[in-house]
Amino acid sequence: DGGITQSPKYLFRKEGQNVTLSCEQNLNHDAMYWYRQDPGQGLRLIYYSQIVNDFQKGDIAEGYSVSREKKESFPLTVTSAQKNPTAFYLCASSIGQELERNSPLHFGNGTRLTVT
Amino acid sequence: KQEVTQIPAALSVPEGENLVLNCSFTDSAIYNLQWFRQDPGKGLTSLLLIQSSQREQTSGRLNASLDKSSGRSTLYIAASQPGDSATYLCAVRPNDYKLSFGAGTTVTVRA
Numbered sequence: 001d002g003g004i005t006q007s008p009k010y011l012f013r014k015e016g017q018n019v020t021l022s023c024e025q026n027l028n029h030d031a032m033y034w035y036r037q038d039p040g041q042g043l044r045l046i047y048y049s050q051i052v053n054d055f056q057k058g059d060i061a062e063g064y065s066v067s068r069e070k071k072e073s074f075p076l077t078v079t080s081a082q083k084n085p086t087a088f089y090l091c092a093s094s095i096g097q098e099l100e101r102n103s104p105l106h107f108g109n110g111t112r113l114t115v116t
Numbered sequence: 117k118q119e120v121t122q123i124p125a126a127l128s129v130p131e132g133e134n135l136v137l138n139c140s141f142t143d144s145a146i147y148n149l150q151w152f153r154q155d156p157g158k159g160l161t162s163l164l165l166i167q168s169s170q171r172e173q174t175s176g177r178l179n180a181s182l183d184k185s186s187g188r189s190t191l192y193i194a195a196s197q198p199g200d201s202a203t204y205l206c207a208v209r210p211n212d213y214k215l216s217f218g219a220g221t222t223v224t225v226r227a
Contacts (some may be wrong), residue, residue, distance in 0.1 A: 004159075035217075042120060042205070042217035043160075058214065090159055102148055102167055105207075105215070107159035 002027045004108035006091050011113045013085075021076045021111045023091035030096025032074040033105070036060060037088040046089075049074055050096055078113065085115045118143045120208055122218035130226050135193035137221050139206035144184050147209045151180050151191050154203045154220065163204075164191070196225045 004025045035043040045058030049068040063082025095103040152160040164180040172181040177194040205220040
């Protein structure tokens with residue numbers, strides 16, 4: 001079955017450590033996204049990528065970094081510069097390019113990151 | 117900046133009652149609007165996507181309407197079931213790639 005796999009489901013880290021969240025998709029989608037979800041708030045866009053080797057900052061990119069070396073993979077690194085990293089992180093993908101505008105987003109099951 | 121609001125934040129209804137969920141947005145220049153379902157601790161599942169030129173979309177017991185000029189969308193779920201208990205989120209898409217999400221309405225259907 002095609003889908004988006006995020007791992008791990010739960011992640012615990014000490015303050016000051018960088019951590020990388022994995023996102024892999026086998027939907028052959030060009031576009032991939034990272035969102036952050038906090039209680040009582042809508043999803044906020046961290047980074048997005050429309051094509052391999054290219055990505056753009058979203059609304060809350062500070063303290064995060066990404067790479068897009070393969071079409072299937074879009075890992076997110078939460079750096080020690082992120083001031084409030086504890087949150088639920090969601091990866092999504094869509095078809096991409098001009099077709100993408102009216103294609104729905106597909107989401108993974110998320111990674112809950114706790115930093116203490 | 118586009119703002120998306122979903123009121124109420126939570127809703128509890130008895131089984132069999134029809135559900136009406138509201139979504140409002142401040143900028144009518146949208147490309148489409150999507151409704152999603154989220155179960156606790158899970159990702160989002162796309163339910164319906166309404167293009168800006170459409171007035172409504174239907175899938176089974178779900179019907180979503182869009183009034184772009186007034187900045188409103190409504191998701192109707194007919195004959196609710198306990199399995200419909202979840203959080204429902206709407207998201208609007210302007211002409212770029214950044215969807216704006218509402219905070220969601222958490223629905224509980226009582227058996």
